[in-house]
Amino acid sequence: DQQVKQNSPSLSVQEGRISILNCDYTNSMFDYFLWYKKYPAEGPTFLISISSIKDKNEDGRFTVFLNKSAKHLSLHIVPSQPGDSAVYFCAASRNQGGKLIFGQGTELSVKP
Amino acid sequence: NAGVTQTPKFQVLKTGQSMTLQCAQDMNHEYMSWYRQDPGMGLRLIHYSVGAGITDQGEVPNGYNVSRSTTEDFPLRLLSAAPSQTSVYFCASRTVSHGGYTFGSGTRLTVV
Numbered sequence: 001d002q003q004v005k006q007n008s009p010s011l012s013v014q015e016g017r018i019s020i021l022n023c024d025y026t027n028s029m030f031d032y033f034l035w036y037k038k039y040p041a042e043g044p045t046f047l048i049s050i051s052s053i054k055d056k057n058e059d060g061r062f063t064v065f066l067n068k069s070a071k072h073l074s075l076h077i078v079p080s081q082p083g084d085s086a087v088y089f090c091a092a093s094r095n096q097g098g099k100l101i102f103g104q105g106t107e108l109s110v111k112p
Numbered sequence: 113n114a115g116v117t118q119t120p121k122f123q124v125l126k127t128g129q130s131m132t133l134q135c136a137q138d139m140n141h142e143y144m145s146w147y148r149q150d151p152g153m154g155l156r157l158i159h160y161s162v163g164a165g166i167t168d169q170g171e172v173p174n175g176y177n178v179s180r181s182t183t184e185d186f187p188l189r190l191l192s193a194a195p196s197q198t199s200v201y202f203c204a205s206r207t208v209s210h211g212g213y214t215f216g217s218g219t220r221l222t223v224v
Binding site for chain 1: 202
């Protein structure tokens with residue numbers, strides 16, 4: 001049973017426009033959510049996180065939105081840059097515990 | 113700081129062979145985890161540990177053993193390799209106070 005789902009395997013966006021990556025979760029006990037970015041042949045790198053007590057968190061061009069009632073989070077990248085082209089994973093945990101569950105990933109392509 | 117170091121980077125095993133994937137971190141992180149990445153499946157948690165002497169199963173633990181005798185090291189053992197264990201394996205660590213795991217660069221394992 002996939003507890004964290006990213007239903008879009010890929011997304012293509014023009015440089016300078018907004019990229020919106022989506023993630024759904026089924027476990028209502030999750031209270032901490034993260035986004036990771038991964039380039040080929042490298043390990044994932046932490047991008048941004050959000051606690052369930054918030055509905056929005058910003059860090060530069062990256063904003064994560066959390067809708068607890070819909071069990072949905074999204075990552076907005078504005079403006080998108082070609083260097084943002086990578087696979088993006090969302091992840092979730094309970095009580096910021098050691099058990100972090102990932103989604104399947106969405107491959108973002110930002111075209112010049 | 114080396115971060116999270118995984119060895120080897122590449123390995124080919126024959127079905128039935130055993131081996132240990134090594135993982136070491138020099139950041140004094142309490143939490144450590146092992147993930148495998150397969151196409152279309154994202155990152156799946158194999159085993160994790162919240163401190164020396166404490167380990168627990170993740171989503172896909174079968175066929176793998178772990179132990180955590182020190183804070184720094186978290187080896188992953190394949191007892192009898194199977195072709196289904198062909199994958200890229202990532203080790204990660206984090207401190208209790210921050211939810212973002214730091215990942216190693218991965219081990220690409222092929223079982224023939």
